[in-house]
Amino acid sequence: MKPIGHSPAPADLVSRLGRWSAGRGPLYLLLAARLRRLVDEGALPPGTLLPPDRRLAKDLAVGRTTVVAAYDTLRQEGRLVRRQGSGTRVARPALAPEAPRAGDASQAGDASRAGGAPRVAETSNPLFLHLLEAPDDVILLSCAAPAEPPPQLVDAYRSLVLPGGDLGYHPAGLGVLREAVAARYAERGVPTGPGQILVTTGAQQGLSLLARLLLAPGDGVLVEAPTYPGALDLFREAAAVPLPVAVGPDGVDVAEAVRVMERHRPALAYVVARFQNPTGTVLPPLAGRRLVAAANALGVPLVDDEVLDDLAFGTAREPRPLSAYGEVIAVGSLSKVVWGGLRIGWVRGPAPLIARLARLKALHDLGCDVPSQLVAARLLADFAPVRAARLHALRAGHAHLRAELARLLPSWSCAPATGGQTLWVRLPHGDGVSFAQVALRHGVAVLPGATTDALGGSVRQLRLHFLLPREVLTEAVRRLAAAWAEYGPAPAGAPGADPGSGRVGETGAETGVRPGASLQGITL
Numbered sequence: 217m218k219p220i221g222h223s224p225a226p227a228d229l230v231s232r233l234g235r236w237s238a239g240r241g242p243l244y245l246l247l248a249a250r251l252r253r254l255v256d257e258g259a260l261p262p263g264t265l266l267p268p269d270r271r272l273a274k275d276l277a278v279g280r281t282t283v284v285a286a287y288d289t290l291r292q293e294g295r296l297v298r299r300q301g302s303g304t305r306v307a308r309p310a311l312a313p314e315a316p317r318a319g320d321a322s323q324a325g326d327a328s329r330a331g332g333a334p335r336v337a338e339t340s341n342p343l344f345l346h347l348l349e350a351p352d353d354v355i356l357l358s359c360a361a362p363a364e365p366p367p368q369l370v371d372a373y374r375s376l377v378l379p380g381g382d383l384g385y386h387p388a389g390l391g392v393l394r395e396a397v398a399a400r401y402a403e404r405g406v407p408t409g410p411g412q413i414l415v416t417t418g419a420q421q422g423l424s425l426l427a428r429l430l431l432a433p434g435d436g437v438l439v440e441a442p443t444y445p446g447a448l449d450l451f452r453e454a455a456a457v458p459l460p461v462a463v464g465p466d467g468v469d470v471a472e473a474v475r476v477m478e479r480h481r482p483a484l485a486y487v488v489a490r491f492q493n494p495t496g497t498v499l500p501p502l503a504g505r506r507l508v509a510a511a512n513a514l515g516v517p518l519v520d521d522e523v524l525d526d527l528a529f530g531t532a533r534e535p536r537p538l539s540a541y542g543e544v545i546a547v548g549s550l551s552k553v554v555w556g557g558l559r560i561g562w563v564r565g566p567a568p569l570i571a572r573l574a575r576l577k578a579l580h581d582l583g584c585d586v587p588s589q590l591v592a593a594r595l596l597a598d599f600a601p602v603r604a605a606r607l608h609a610l611r612a613g614h615a616h617l618r619a620e621l622a623r624l625l626p627s628w629s630c631a632p633a634t635g636g637q638t639l640w641v642r643l644p645h646g647d648g649v650s651f652a653q654v655a656l657r658h659g660v661a662v663l664p665g666a667t668t669d670a671l672g673g674s675v676r677q678l679r680l681h682f683l684l685p686r687e688v689l690t691e692a693v694r695r696l697a698a699a700w701a702e703y704g705p706a707p708a709g710a711p712g713a714d715p716g717s718g719r720v721g722e723t724g725a726e727t728g729v730r731p732g733a734s735l736q737g738i739t740l
Contacts, residue, residue: 224260235661236250237276238656247282264305265303275649276650277654294307354659355660355692360679362556365558366606372595376587384586386584388414389414389416391410392593394411398410414570415589416560425576427451427453435456435483437457437482439460442494442668443668459480463492465497481515488520491524496636508538519544520537524552527553527606527635527637528634543566544565547563553599628641638681651699652678655695655699
């Protein structure tokens with residue numbers, strides 16, 4: 217496991233802790249267990265300075281006594297060293313050489329020497345970390361994708377006939393699928409040939425290949441703020457420097473985006489023009505034309521994430537994609553309309569770029585799964601029924617989630633979505649990161665807005681999806697309401713209040729057990 221760093225920011229440590237509090241037992245033991253695992257896996261190397269008790273308690277939305285007890289548990293095991301005035305550090309194993317400090321040349325990567333952000337090799341994004349956790353009773357409102365495959369997908373696999381006389385290696389994608397995707401663009405007013413399509417293992421791989429091909433350490437990347445956190449992960453992996461531009465009610469601030477491109481000439485610009493992730497905004501056509509024209513004139517490769525484009529709730533004629541206005545690299549996928557388990561995505565762009573991406577992709581895999589590509593081509597040939605069924609479910613889920621939030625959490629605010637699969641919710645007070653920790657202890661995972669915002673904003677926002685069955689959404693909001701009641705600010709002078717966090721803290725005798733949990737079966 218890639219080390220977090222020798223002095224991790226509390227937010228980085230909180231992200232890596234994942235669903236630490238979702239188990240059974242006292243909170244301090246659950247926290248100690250997850251910290252122990254990070255130490256033993258090497259994510260917290262010897263000498264790492266851990267956040268102060270009070271600061272970590274604030275970010276985890278627990279009383280300071282929980283953090284103190286967890287640190288003391290690991291100190292007694294010999295995994296931590298706590299000294300007055302020098303903080304809490306991960307202990308060095310006996311006879312082990314002293315670990316180099318963060319400023320040593322051996323620890324500095326090419327990115328640091330180039331003036332860019334430190335290169336990372338694995339995600340600390342809660343969006344993905346929740347998917348890596350073992351199954352439990354936590355309701356995931358964090359990662360948004362259809363909960364089950366549609367019947368058309370099942371039928372397509374059942375009637376699948378594999379090709380004969382074919383090695384099965386197609387780094388650029390099967391010809392039949394590339395033709396089907398190209399035809400979809402032509403239907404939307406963007407003439408496209410198969411040579412302009414690269415088939416990928418989902419849109420995430422498409423973004424990853426583009427980052428690897430187009431970015432070098434220290435390069436600037438124009439991003440929306442907030443934006444899809446999976447893209448931010450990839451840009452951090454490339455050691456690129458984010459150049460964030462705020463998103464408003466009508467999408468990204470195009471005037472500011474143009475100024476950023478003129479001033480910095482970024483190596484890449486990444487936007488989500490329709491049903492922006494996470495805000496749900498839609499960039500007006502005239503603004504889209506201006507953005508594309510500016511990027512083309514300045515020679516900035518513009519990437520439009522189209523994963524949510526097919527999820528418009530309205531019945532009016534849909535606007536043309538950004539790629540209709542000029543040279544745009546489009547990234548798409550079937551994961552949101554069909555199913556996340558169908559790992560089929562694509563990149564549309566100029567044929568020379570697609571050829572280079574195909575050669576890069578061949579370094580990592582020799583082509584996507586052939587049966588899945590054949591099934592995807594069949595679905596695209598009769599896509600309207602699949603899309604209509606998904607939109608029907610999304611509209612119903614959207615209406616139900618908003619009704620439940622209005623009923624149980626009327627102080628929360630969110631605008632109705634016009635498409636996509638998520639709501640962008642604003643809390644009346646507090647911050648999304650610490651509230652997400654309380655929500656986990658009540659059995660529901662949410663995505664804090666701060667994890668999506670390279671400007672450091674969106675602190676009070678949460679992203680919630682409405683893809684689960686009605687009864688599950690109802691239960692999720694009930695749990696969120698219980699978490700919010702616990703999270704609410706403490707009255708002045710309330711017993712047990714932790715003055716460092718503004719929350720009601722724990723007393724020395726408090727166990728910190730999640731509501732409904734048992735003290736049995738604690739795993740350390």
